[in-house]
Amino acid sequence: MQSQTIDxxxxxxxxxxxxxxxxxxxxxxxxxIFGLIVFLIAEGMIFLGLFGAYLAFRATLPAWPPEGTPxxxxxxxxxxxxxxxxxxxxxxxxxxxxxxxxxxxxxxWLAITAxxxxxxxxxxxxxxxxxxxxxxxxxxxxxxxVLTGFHGLHVTIGVVAILAVLWRSRTKDHYNSEKHFGxxxxxxxxxxxxxxxxxxxxxxxxx
Amino acid sequence: MTQAQLQETANTPALNEEPGIRKWQDYxxxxxxxxxxxxxxxxxxxxxxxxxxxxxxxxxTELRTPETDFVTPEVYNSLFTLHATIMIFLWIVPAGAxxxxxxxxxxxxxxxxxxPRLNAVAFWMIPPAGILLISSLVVGxxxxxxxxxxxxxxxxxxxxxxxxxxxxxxxxxTSSILGAINxxxxxxxxxxxxxxxxxxxxxxxAMFATSALTLVSTPVLAAGLILLSFDLIAGTTFFNPTGGxxxxxxxxxxxxxxxxxxxxxxxxxxxxxxxVIPVHSRKPVFGYKAIAYSSLAISFLGLIVWAHHxxxxxIPGWLRMFFMITxxxxxxxTGIKIFSWLATMWGGKIRxxxxxxxxxxxxxxxxxxxxxxxxxxxxxxxxxxxDTYFVVAHLHYVLFGGSVLGIYSAIYHWxxxxxxxxxxxxxxxxxxxxxxxxxxxxxxxxxKLGMMGMNRRVAQYDxxxxxxxxxxxxxxxxxxxxxxxxxxxxIWSWMYGPKAGNxxxxxxxxxxxxxxxxxxxxxxxxxxxxxGPYDYGLEKAKxxxxxxxxxxxxxxxxxxxLRAEPDPKVAANPEDRK
Numbered sequence: 001m002q003s004q005t006i007d008x009x010x011x012x013x014x015x016x017x018x019x020x021x022x023x024x025x026x027x028x029x030x031x032x033i034f035g036l037i038v039f040l041i042a043e044g045m046i047f048l049g050l051f052g053a054y055l056a057f058r059a060t061l062p063a064w065p066p067e068g069t070p071x072x073x074x075x076x077x078x079x080x081x082x083x084x085x086x087x088x089x090x091x092x093x094x095x096x097x098x099x100x101x102x103x104x105x106x107x108x109w110l111a112i113t114a115x116x117x118x119x120x121x122x123x124x125x126x127x128x129x130x131x132x133x134x135x136x137x138x139x140x141x142x143x144x145x146v147l148t149g150f151h152g153l154h155v156t157i158g159v160v161a162i163l164a165v166l167w168r169s170r171t172k173d174h175y176n177s178e179k180h181f182g183x184x185x186x187x188x189x190x191x192x193x194x195x196x197x198x199x200x201x202x203x204x205x206x207x
Numbered sequence: 208m209t210q211a212q213l214q215e216t217a218n219t220p221a222l223n224e225e226p227g228i229r230k231w232q233d234y235x236x237x238x239x240x241x242x243x244x245x246x247x248x249x250x251x252x253x254x255x256x257x258x259x260x261x262x263x264x265x266x267x268t269e270l271r272t273p274e275t276d277f278v279t280p281e282v283y284n285s286l287f288t289l290h291a292t293i294m295i296f297l298w299i300v301p302a303g304a305x306x307x308x309x310x311x312x313x314x315x316x317x318x319x320x321x322x323p324r325l326n327a328v329a330f331w332m333i334p335p336a337g338i339l340l341i342s343s344l345v346v347g348x349x350x351x352x353x354x355x356x357x358x359x360x361x362x363x364x365x366x367x368x369x370x371x372x373x374x375x376x377x378x379x380x381t382s383s384i385l386g387a388i389n390x391x392x393x394x395x396x397x398x399x400x401x402x403x404x405x406x407x408x409x410x411x412x413a414m415f416a417t418s419a420l421t422l423v424s425t426p427v428l429a430a431g432l433i434l435l436s437f438d439l440i441a442g443t444t445f446f447n448p449t450g451g452x453x454x455x456x457x458x459x460x461x462x463x464x465x466x467x468x469x470x471x472x473x474x475x476x477x478x479x480x481x482x483v484i485p486v487h488s489r490k491p492v493f494g495y496k497a498i499a500y501s502s503l504a505i506s507f508l509g510l511i512v513w514a515h516h517x518x519x520x521x522i523p524g525w526l527r528m529f530f531m532i533t534x535x536x537x538x539x540x541t542g543i544k545i546f547s548w549l550a551t552m553w554g555g556k557i558r559x560x561x562x563x564x565x566x567x568x569x570x571x572x573x574x575x576x577x578x579x580x581x582x583x584x585x586x587x588x589x590x591x592x593x594d595t596y597f598v599v600a601h602l603h604y605v606l607f608g609g610s611v612l613g614i615y616s617a618i619y620h621w622x623x624x625x626x627x628x629x630x631x632x633x634x635x636x637x638x639x640x641x642x643x644x645x646x647x648x649x650x651x652x653x654x655k656l657g658m659m660g661m662n663r664r665v666a667q668y669d670x671x672x673x674x675x676x677x678x679x680x681x682x683x684x685x686x687x688x689x690x691x692x693x694x695x696x697x698i699w700s701w702m703y704g705p706k707a708g709n710x711x712x713x714x715x716x717x718x719x720x721x722x723x724x725x726x727x728x729x730x731x732x733x734x735x736x737x738x739g740p741y742d743y744g745l746e747k748a749k750x751x752x753x754x755x756x757x758x759x760x761x762x763x764x765x766x767x768x769l770r771a772e773p774d775p776k777v778a779a780n781p782e783d784r785k
Contacts, residue, residue, distance in 0.1 A: 031321040035392045042384045042426045049430025049460055056456045057445070066451065135441055139451050142443035146434065 036185050040192050043154075047196050050150065051203060054143050065140035070132040072205055080123040081201050084155075087116035088194045091162075095187045101177045103169065110166045110183070113190065117159040124152050144204055151200055154193050161186045237331065239323035242725060244330050245309025246625060249618070251330075252302045255337050259293035260687055262286050267649075267683040273670045283666040284351035285368070289340065291354035292372065295472065296379045297337045299610045303475030304329075304386045306617055307414045309625065311390060313718035314408045316399030316736075318728045321392040325385055332382035340375040343368045353664060355461060358446035358454045362438055373436045380425045380432075380464075383471075387418035387425075394418075399717075401736040408716045408740045409498055413478025416502035417471050420509060424467040431460030455520055462513035470509040472606060473573075474502055476613025477544055480566045483620045484548050485741045486714045487563035488555030492741040494547040501540035508537045518586050519593045527586050534584035541577055545570060560712075561635030565616035568643050572608025576601055579654065594664075597657025603650040607686075615642070615693070622700070623707030627723040630704060634696040641689030648682025716740045 058064045094109035133141040165182045168174050175183055233243055234250070266286050269277040278286065308326065312319055320326045343349040350372035352361035361369050394415050398407065407415075434445045435457060444450020446457040477498075485492040492498065514522055514530040548570055557563065579601040583589050592598065615638075622630045652675040661672045668676070710719040717740075721730050 031392050031396050034396060035322055035325075035388055038388045038391050038422065039384075042388070042422050045423055045426035046430045046433075049427035049463070050433070052427075053430065053434060053445070053456050053460060056459065057453060060453045060456075061451060135437075136443055136450075139444060142437065142445060146437055146443070150433070 032181055033184060033188070036188055040188070043192065044196070047150075047199075050147055051199065054147065054203060057139050057143060061139065066138040069138060069140050073127075073130075074205060076123055076127055077201065077205055080120050080127075081197065083116055083123070084120050084194055084197050087113050087120070088191050090116060091187050091190045095180070095183055098175050098180045098183055099177050103173075103175065106175065106183065107166060107169055110162055110169070114159055114162045114166065117155055117162065117190075121152060121155055121159070124148065124155075147200055147204060151193070151197055154196070158186070158190050158193050161189060237327055239319070239327050240727060241308050241312050241320045241323065241326060242625075242729075244326050245305050245307075247330055248301055248305025248308060248333070251333060251337075252298050252305060255293050255297035256302075257690065258341065259290050259298060260690065262290035262293070264683050264687050266290060267680040269666055270668070270676050271680040273668050273673055273676075275666045278666075280666045281351065284353075284364075284664075285344070285349035287664060288350050288353055288372075289344070292340060292350070292376070293337070294606070295354065295468070296376055297333065297340070299472045299606060299614070300383055300468070301333055301379070302614050303414075303417065303472065303610075304383065304390075306410075306475060306479060306614075306621070307386070307390055307417075310621070310718055311393055311411060311414060312397070313624075313721065313725060313729055314411050314716055315394065315397060315402060316717050316730060316734050317393060317397040318730070320389050321397060322389050326389050329382045329385035329389065332378050332385075336375045336378035336382070339371055339378070343371040346371070355458075355465070356435070357461075358435060358438060358452075358457050359448065361435070362447060366439060369439055370436065373432050373439070377429060377432055380429050383421050384425050387421035390414050390418040391422065399733060399736065405496065405499070406736060406739055407499075409481035409492065409495070410475075410478035412499040413474045413481070413502050416506040417474040417478075419503075420467045420474070420506040421471055423510060424464045424471075427460055428464030431457055431464075434460075455517070455522070458517050458520055459514065462516045463510075466513040466516060467506075467509045469602075469605065470505055472610050473613075474505065476569070476610050476617065477502065479613055479617035479620070480548065480569055481544075482714075482716065483562050483566040483616050484551050485743065486620070486712050487558045487560055487566070488552045489558070489713075489743050490551055490555035491739075491743050492547070493550035493553075494543070495739070495741060497543050498547050501543045504540040505537060508533060508540070512537065515584055515589070518589045531584055531586050535581055538577065538581050545574060545577075560619070561630070561632055561639055562616050562619035564636065564639045565612050565619060565642075568639065569609060569612040569616060572604055572612060572643075572646065576604030576606075576608055579604065592657050594662060595657035596653040596661045596663055599663050600650050600653035600657060603653070607646055607650065612642070612646075615639075618697075620712070621718075622697070623711045624718060624723050624725070626701045626704070627707055628700055628704035629707045629711060630700040631696050634692045638689055638693040638696065641685055641692070645682050645685030645687075645689050649679050649686055650682070652676075652678045652682075715742060 090109055091113040094106045094113065097103075097105035097109055128145075133144075135142055135145045165175075165186050168182065233240075234247055238244065238247075265278065266283065269275065269283055269286075271277075275283070308320065308330075311317075346367055348365040348367040350356070350361075350368040351364055352369065356369065356372060394407070394411055404412075434443075437443045438445050438447055438452070444452040446452045446454045448454060481492065481498050512530055512534045514526060515534045518527055518530075548566075552567075579597070583592070583598065583601055619630060619635055622628075656672055656675050656679075659672065661668055707723050709721065709723050711723075712719070717734055717736075718725070720734055
């Protein structure tokens, strides 16, 4: 295209208007955080739909959980809940660190968050293998597995996102105090997953 | 926008010596230009519309006679299921997104959508989803539980087809959520300086309301479909009464999306009509704010009325009262829109272009559909005609007489902008006449059929309904025929039509202030807003730049509200203004 005829010094601001027609399609950083939040509203509505369905099943059945459902152990999921809430604070530290240009600190905090996420998932798998009911035992059991499983999927995505950010931060100066969208996005997502778990824990284990 | 961005936009080199002309190959690949994506959406969905139309005509052919003599009842069930699914999820909903993709950045003076790659991803989910859905016919186990897929029926009939249906609808739902995110962020963050929400064109308002609605309601359908697929595949019993499940919960989840979906299907075209009517009546739009805010009111009310589809599902009486009243209230914002359009036309210099004819047809037929909707909102009446052809008549008046006429109106209105050429008006009018005649012939008798008691979704019926059914069937054939003048006209005009110029309708919204078709980055210079988008005949709009200016983006188009007063900083450097 004609960009070659333009003196690059004059167009320092539109360096991304490179030769291809695709090149101008660079996303604006402020929009990305906003877009992520809008996306999480949609995600939240999926969970809200599932929670609503759960409450509706609960309301229509005479006994809940249906008779013969073994009691849920609270210790492991309780510890897991504390672990997940704590990981949100750890994740926040990573964000604070990079805003102070402390890349090393950021990587440490990210690694700890990912580890805590993996511990959560392992705890969930352990719980699944030790529960005395299966997916099709009764309505409560089905809802339990589908809801926690769907949340687990989101935790997995979160862990993958954090590991991806960690992977990319190996390159020197990939993230700095000015440019850290990836970390911020992973953090917001991680908090979202955390909040959903708190509601889920309340619904399934405590209510 | 910050000063830096302003500067950046102003500095953008003119990318278009051949303005906006793209190679045809560009439309067959992954492209992130919102204009290419918009046209990809429109053409793809139109192809699906034709497929859905063929299925509709097969259904009507079966119903021409009372006996099942054309297809087997099983095939018939699949045909009406696929017809509805295709028309809703693969035609009307994504066609609205197609116009939004094409028009929103142009109308708000942006270079592209906020997330161009996400935009392309959202589009490229549609063809696979459509192919997946139609492939179920080849598998020989097409979905046949109706487009609502109510359990337990959907769990006991064709398993493979049902699974395909769920996957396809989930994919299309994801696509429309991603689209909605893009529209919302673009509308909220990328308007040119000086364009507040109350200077935004009405189509943008409508898309804002639609996207908000999509964002909130579609995920709930996804949740319902996730549970349904577990029932189907993993043997859970969420919706299966034999295992303690509750099928009514599915209905709630389904209609929490699918009722708002009717507004997702109509609001974009309310918006498009609100653009067409003032332009072709040469009058300022009457009640700009009323039209704009009523879209938001419709979105909000649309979210709280879903159970009016379930009056006969055994929900409690007080709940039926609540849903009856809220449903009827929707007639208020809708009526506000209708009267605002009529008042816009009142005393205007109406140009009977094809776009305007379709817009007027839209208003007329939509009113019929709206009135039968208010009738259906009344619980006693709904119980009487539930699942009869009265409902079919209502929904076709709204979705065909509303949405499809709206789509056609929008196509005729923006065709010159999209292709750079005028579409033939004579054949457009032939198309319009055939469509209006076919539409009323096909759907008007259905009101009577429903009142007489003919059930929907049946392949066989009492011989006393034969005459009316024959009329409906011939109407459906006319509708099928009506698309041919359109398709041929559109293709021919796209290739050989007279050059359109930048602003053939003398419109005032921003998309007409750039070349036709628009350059790759839409505007050479950031446009400057002087008056509102619909100020026809007002002093400020009158004193504008001369007609037939060869370079409208730099100096404003005919009757333009725009003067590209160069940014003072840029003006200091004349090299940059070339």
